[in-house]
Amino acid sequence: MLTTEERQRSPILKKLHIDGPLLIPLIVLSVLSLFVIYSAAGQDLEVVERQSIRIGLSFVVLFVVAQIPPRALSRFAVPAFCGGVLLLVAVLVFGEMGKGAQRWLDIGPLTIQPSEIMKLAMPLMLAWYMNQHPIPPSIYRLFGALVLVIIPTLLIARQPDLGTSLLVACAGLFVIFLAGLSWKLVTAAAIAAAAFTPVLWFYLMHDYQRQRVLTFLNPERDPLGSGYHIIQSKIAIGSGGIDGKGWLQGTQSQLEFLPERHTDFIFSVFSEEFGLTGVILLLALYGFIILRGLIIALQTQDIFCKLLAGSLTLTFFVYVFVNIGMVSGLLPVVGVPLPLISYGGTSMVTLMAGFGMLMSIATHHRLVMKNG
Amino acid sequence: MRHRTHIRDHDSEAAVFGRRVLVAMVIVVAAFIALASNMYHLQVSEHKELQTRSNDNRIKLLPLAPNRGLIYDRNGVLLAENTPIYSLDVTPEEIDNLEQTLSQLQQLLNFPDSTIERFYRNLKNQRRFNNVPLLDELNEKQLAVFAAHQHKYPGISIEARLIRNYPHKELLTHAVGYVAKINPRDVESLRESGELPNYAASRTIGKLGIERYYEKDLHGEVGYQSVEVNNRGRAVRTLSIEAPKPGQDIVLELDLELQRKAAELLSERRGSIILMDATTGGILAMVSAPSYDPNWFVNGISVKQYQSLLNSTQSPLLNRVTQGAYPPASTIKPQIGLLGLEDGTIEEDTRIWDPGWFEIKGVDRRYRDWLAWGHGWVDVERAITESCDTFYYDLALKLGVDKISSFMTEFGFGERTGIDIHEEVSALMPSRGWKRARFGQPWYAGETLSVGIGQSYWTATPMQLAVATAMVANKGEHLIPRLLRGKIQDGVFEEALIAHREKLTLSDSSNWEIITRGMRNVNMSPKGTAHRAFKDAPYSSAGKTGTAQVRSLGQEEEYNAEDIAERYRDNAMYVGYAPADDPEVVVVVAIENSLGGGGSVAAPVAREILDVWHARFNNGNKQQEKTNADN
Structure with a gap:
């Protein structure tokens, strides 16, 4: 039941193409992120300032993207995907010329991270591709879809950026899954993945990636070396207890025992200072966002919109799950930030653009119906 | 495949999607439950342990x-x-x-x-x-x-x-x-x-x-x-x-000025000086020369420096006061004389004729007195004063080594004195049993004669001599020497206790007088072996000189210090106490390989250090107390 007030306000938000239930947790998390970053960065106001600017910018991007109707979005799919793949190839080529990991392209004053473009281009492309024919897809279309997923995933994994390639692959695979991939094939794929593991281990993974997996399996095997991060992280989380040590009181983070405090391991800082109570609240916020995203996907009528919304939402879920899972020792450490909380610009903008798309879908679907 | 199909069943497609979203939701919920329960595990079940580890991380003792x-x-x-x-x-x-x-x-x-x-x-x-x-x-x-x-x-x-x-x-x-x-x-x-x-x-x-x-x-x-x-x-x-x-x-108990004077007296010589409070056993001065700078060791001594100390022929690392085992020579004549009196082997007036040598019946060897022409008729008092060897050859032979050995053990010979430093040896008080155990050989009468004048296997540390001399001075009181005067705990001075061993009680305590008279005469009678050294001393004193052979001489060999290697020169010994009647201080001087004997080398050193002692402790008694009060 809507209250009178909401009834009056809803149309205004709708005209602005803003989804209220999605916007509120996003704002809450963004504000919370500033507090956690302040603590994690050793109470450096400059860091907080920079992050506030990024958050502001991200919300602008969200707002702008939300204005683009889904139909227009679907027209972006092919050029964005093709452009993204080309840029990824360019990164690899220039990367070979430089040395070590290369994730950026410097074009004059502009820095582009093609893998971030791919985070959005992949679900767009796959949703567009799947929507060309009725779902569930035929086996041939499925094969085509897999090729579309694998190419950018491998290109990103080669950079090497395991975390992003995982997220990009998930974005594509979720579209395929939501489009009604038969369970037989899901099972077959699982078996194939298991068979692929040794290949991945021996031929595709870098040494440091193998180290991460070994460390994940037993962090105590090298407590001062590669196991150090995960051990310190678990100590931070566990020592927080139920109520936490209090904001700015986390000894593990304030005394710098935690690695990557304001980026990948920011969840440990949060858990140490706010305890299980804070963690449950945080999980509830994330859960609410995911729930809202899936409801948008269910409510929208267009299949392209459904697939896109579903994939964006589930990718967001993977973000949350992988990050929290890795810092609490459930998953190996892959470089995935905690969405909306971790310090860092590009991924925040990408994320918010994704939510912009969700809002566009949520607020444009009647129009689509009319046109469709 | 060509163009968009227009016959799409929107509802069925939406249904396919809807079922998949439901599956996804189940997975999401399951994943969140997994995350939450893992957090519960860490933050509740393992909280205590991880909190401890967190504290271990941040708190260092x-x-x-x-x-x-x-x-x-x-x-x-x-x-x-x-x-x-x-x-x-x-x-x-x-x-x-x-x-x-x-x-x-x-x-x-x-x-x-x-x-x-x-x-x-x-x-x-x-x-x-x-x-x-x-x-x-x-x-x-x-x-x-x-x-x-x-x-x-x-x-x-x-x-x-x-x-x-x-x-x-x-x-x-x-x-x-x-x-x-x-x-x-x-x-x-x-x-x-x-x-x-x-x-x-x-x-x-x-x-x-x-x-x-x-x-x-x-x-x-x-x-x-x-x-x-x-x-x-x-x-x-x-x-x-x-x-x-x-x-x-x-x-x-050390007095820095006495210590400095004692070190000065020994400069360039190898030897030791002890000045001990005769009433308490407190060590007023104890010098072992040569010495070395202890500061080298504090911050780590270099191997080269340490090797030079270790290999020096002067053995500076040896604490001669407590680790130097010397033949006590004639310095123990008072104690052996006391044994003769106590044992009844001799009386105060027992006299023997000393022609300058002694012979054991049936052994074709003359044991010579240090005075080649002999001391003539000597009793025990004179034998001490003039350090007559022949009297003691005779007495020792009558007593036998085992009696001497067990009586000397009561004076602390062959045992550590128990002074409060760990660097101490027990030296050696020989006996028949010891020789049998050590060498598997019987004891010979000739060796008993040597023991009678503090030679043969008998060795003693200067500290043992100080204790044995103090026992004579104190008529049997057996003090344990110590360096400690007291400890200061929280600003309060706690005086160390005087420590004793069992007192030596004689059946006839007047025997002490006979012996101490002899010792007094050593310093104060014109015939005494240390008389020259103690001439005109402003205090009375008693003592005993000793000249220890480092190498035994052949039957007809003459000892001439100038002619033999420095290493084989005699050791000059002196033990004594002052004042003679009411002993306050015991002095021991031992100088290795000296150019003269106890009377000519060691006694003058003792005299000089006693003079300083007298100036500081007797005439200056009041001044002494005043300095103490100032501190």
């Missing part, structure tokens, strides 16, 4: 070394003190360009390349995040120069700590001893005694003399500072401090 107790002489003069030294420490993690910084410091402070090499060696062995010392001891100039430039060198700091210093250098080494770095053997024995935790912050431990004997009192108790540290081990703030308890100060 830094041990604080207690200040070592000081050592004073009887007048409050410092003999061992703690002085601050400044070291230059490097925190490698805080320095961007280590090599460049080190070369800049080298120019600034002017130290050799070897210092840098040593630094890199230490750096390799050091645990992470620990300071690594670059320079152990900054001199004043370096300290001032660095202080002025300190702001340019983050990660380089001056650390102050106290180290032991012995201001009087080699003067007191054998008494006071020294501390040195704790080595693995010390760690082992500290662990066994359960004292190791108390040494958590200590760098040195007493290795010799008083420093070693009273280590427990001097060391004090370790304190702890609990600090919060960051991941680099740097202390961020102090949480609590349990202050270390400083060690007790120790006051010795």
Whole structure:
């Protein structure tokens, strides 16, 4: 039941193409992120300032993207995907010329991270591709879809950026899954993945990636070396207890025992200072966002919109799950930030653009119906 | 496949999607439950353990070394003190360009390349995040120069700590001893005694003399500072401090001036001097020469330096006072005479004729007296005064070695005196049983004669001689010598107790008088062997000279000090006490391989040191008390 007030306000938000239930947790998390970053960065106001600017910018991007109707979005799919793949190839080529990991392209004053473009281009492309024919897809279309997923995933994994390639692959695979991939094939794929593991281990993974997996399996095997991060992280989380040590009181983070405090391991800082109570609240916020995203996907009528919304939402879920899972020792450490909380610009903008798309879908679907 | 199909069943497609979203939701919920339960596991089930580990991370217990107790002489003069030294420490993690910084410091402070090499060696062995010392001891100039430039060198700091210093250098080494770095053997024995935790912050431990004997009192108790540290081990703030308890100060019986005089008297000679309070056993002076500077050991002695001490023919490391085992020679004639009287073998007026030699019936060998033409008729008193050997050959033969041995054991020969330093030997009081056990040979009568004049296998330390002489002076009172006068605990002086062994009681106590008369005459009668040395002394005294053969001479060989190798020259000995009637001080002088005997070499040394003693302790009694009050 809507209250009178909401009834009056809803149309205004709708005209602005803003989804209220999605916007509120996003704002809450963004504000919370500033507090956690302040603590994690050793109470450096400059860091907080920079992050506030990024958050502001991200919300602008969200707002702008939300204005683009889904139909227009679907027209972006092919050029964005093709452009993204080309840029990824360019990164690899220039990367070979430089040395070590290369994730950026410097074009004059502009820095582009093609893998971030791919985070959005992949679900767009796959949703567009799947929507060309009725779902569930035929086996041939499925094969085509897999090729579309694998190419950018491998290109990103080669950079090497395991975390992003995982997220990009998930974005594509979720579209395929939501489009009604038969369970037989899901099972077959699982078996194939298991068979692929040794290949991945021996031929595709870098040494440091193998180290991460070994460390994940037993962090105590090298407590001062590669196991150090995960051990310190678990100590931070566990020592927080139920109520936490209090904001700015986390000894593990304030005394710098935690690695990557304001980026990948920011969840440990949060858990140490706010305890299980804070963690449950945080999980509830994330859960609410995911729930809202899936409801948008269910409510929208267009299949392209459904697939896109579903994939964006589930990718967001993977973000949350992988990050929290890795810092609490459930998953190996892959470089995935905690969405909306971790310090860092590009991924925040990408994320918010994704939510912009969700809002566009949520607020444009009647129009689509009319046109469709 | 060609163009969009227009016959799409929207509802069925939406249904396919809807079912998949439901599956996804189940997966999402399951994943969130997994995350939450893992968090519950960490934050509730394992909370206690992880909290402990978190505290272990951040809280470091830094041990604080207690200040070592000081050592004073009887007048409050410092003999061992703690002085601050400044070291230059490097925190490698805080320095961007280590090599460049080190070369800049080298120019600034002017130290050799070897210092840098040593630094890199230490750096390799050091645990992470620990300071690594670059320079152990900054001199004043370096300290001032660095202080002025300190702001340019983050990660380089001056650390102050106290180290032991012995201001009087080699003067007191054998008494006071020294501390040195704790080595693995010390760690082992500290662990066994359960004292190791108390040494958590200590760098040195007493290795010799008083420093070693009273280590427990001097060391004090370790304190702890609990600090919060960051991941680099740097202390961020102090949480609590349990202050270390400083060690007790120790006051010795030594009188620095007497000690200095005694050392002067022995300069260039090998030997020892003891001055002992005859009423308490307190050691007023004890010098073993040559000596060495104990400060070399405090900060680690170089191998070369140590080898030179160890291999020196002068044996400076030997504490001659308690470890020098010399034939006591004639210095023990009073005690043997006493045994003869006590045993009834001789009476006060028993006399023998000394032609200058002695013969055992049936043995074709003459045992010579030091006086070739003989002393004529001698009784026991005169035999002491003139140090007649023949009288003692006769007496010893009548007594037999075992009687002598067991009686001398009551005077402490063949046993440690129990003085409060660990560097002591028991020397040797021979007996038949001992010889059989040691060599599997019978005892020969000729050896008994030698024992009668303090030769043969018999050896004694100067400290044993001091104790045995004090027993004669005190008519049987057996004092245990000690360096300790008292300890200062929390500002309160606690006097050490006088320690005794069982008193020697004679069946006829007047026998003491006969013997002490003889000893008094040694110094005070014109015929006494030390008469020349003690002529016109402003105090009465008693004593006994001794000249110990280091090498036995052939039957017809004449001893001529100038002709034989320095190593084989006689040892000059003197024991005595003053004043003669009411003994206050015991003196022992032992000089190795001297050019003269006890009367001509050792006795004059004793006279000189007693003169100083007399000036400081008797005439100056009041002044003495005044100095004490000032302290």
